[in-house]
Amino acid sequence: xxxxxxxxxxxxxxxxxxxxxxxxxxxxxxxxxxxxxxxxxxxxxxxxxxxxxxxxxxxxxxxxxxxxxxxxxxxxxxxxxxxxxxxxxxxxxxxxxxxxxxxxxxxxxxxxxxxxxxxxxxxxxxxxxxxxxxxxxxxxxxxxxxxxxxxxxxxxxxxxxxxxxxxxxxxxxxxxxxxxxxxxxxx
Numbered sequence: 001x002x003x004x005x006x007x008x009x010x011x012x013x014x015x016x017x018x019x020x021x022x023x024x025x026x027x028x029x030x031x032x033x034x035x036x037x038x039x040x041x042x043x044x045x046x047x048x049x050x051x052x053x054x055x056x057x058x059x060x061x062x063x064x065x066x067x068x069x070x071x072x073x074x075x076x077x078x079x080x081x082x083x084x085x086x087x088x089x090x091x092x093x094x095x096x097x098x099x100x101x102x103x104x105x106x107x108x109x110x111x112x113x114x115x116x117x118x119x120x121x122x123x124x125x126x127x128x129x130x131x132x133x134x135x136x137x138x139x140x141x142x143x144x145x146x147x148x149x150x151x152x153x154x155x156x157x158x159x160x161x162x163x164x165x166x167x168x169x170x171x172x173x174x175x176x177x178x179x180x181x182x183x184x185x186x187x
Contacts, residue, residue: 002156003114007121009153015039016125017144018118019158020054021111022082022166022182023129023137024144026152027054027118030126033096039126042151045133050099051126052084052106056119061107064097064124065089071171074186079109080116082162083184086170097126104172114158129165139163 006016013035016027026042028035030053040047055061058075065087067075074085089098089105098105110116119125129137130144138144140159144152167182178186 002154003118003121006118006154006156010122010125013038014153015042015151017130017141017148017152017155018115018127019112019140019156019160020115020127021080022160022162022164024139024141024160025127026130027125027127029122030097030124031094033094036096036126039128042148043128043131043133045128050106051128052108053097053124054115054119054127055107055109055124056116057109060119060124061109064093065105065107068171070176074169075109078184080111081109081184082111082164082166082182083186084108084166084168086168086172086179088172102172106168108166112158112160114156118156137165
């Protein structure tokens with residue numbers, strides 16, 4: 001099964017392709033620094049843009065970050081879904097996860113059954129859209145495979161039905177601010 005092969009690849013520090021509710025993504029174990037470096041290199045993504053983390057639940061997210069009442073309320077309302085919350089990272093996480101200077105992290109629980117099943121098995125994953133930096137994201141495993149070939153160890157079959165990147169909401173300042181408007185509108 002794709003999920004078992006994906007979990008095995010992730011544990012070995014490999015990159016896995018996966019569908020989400022927004023766009024098709026590339027995933028790696030965030031606790032393996034070499035795996036994160038491999039995604040940055042593959043995408044030609046600047047290291048100044050931290051990778052967001054997908055989680056299976058709010059409980060899984062709270063193992064990585066500090067959740068205020070507002071963060072918890074937004075997660076309860078919009079997760080699973082296309083809302084990425086920028087929150088303060090717990091000090092127990094390695095410095096290469098999230099924004100190393102600000103000590104923040106972007107977390108999201110996707111609304112896609114295959115990916116949620118994977119996250120239940122693997123734990124949190126660093127994920128970014130399957131594209132070269134600055135190019136449009138692909139929407140399914142076939143497009144991703146034609147772009148990245150064998151550089152990605154496992155492609156979980158499926159399509160991303162949203163096609164629009166998630167809304168990013170920064171909760172680390174005194175007033176929440178939308179850093180990228182996506183499908184979720186937060187007032």
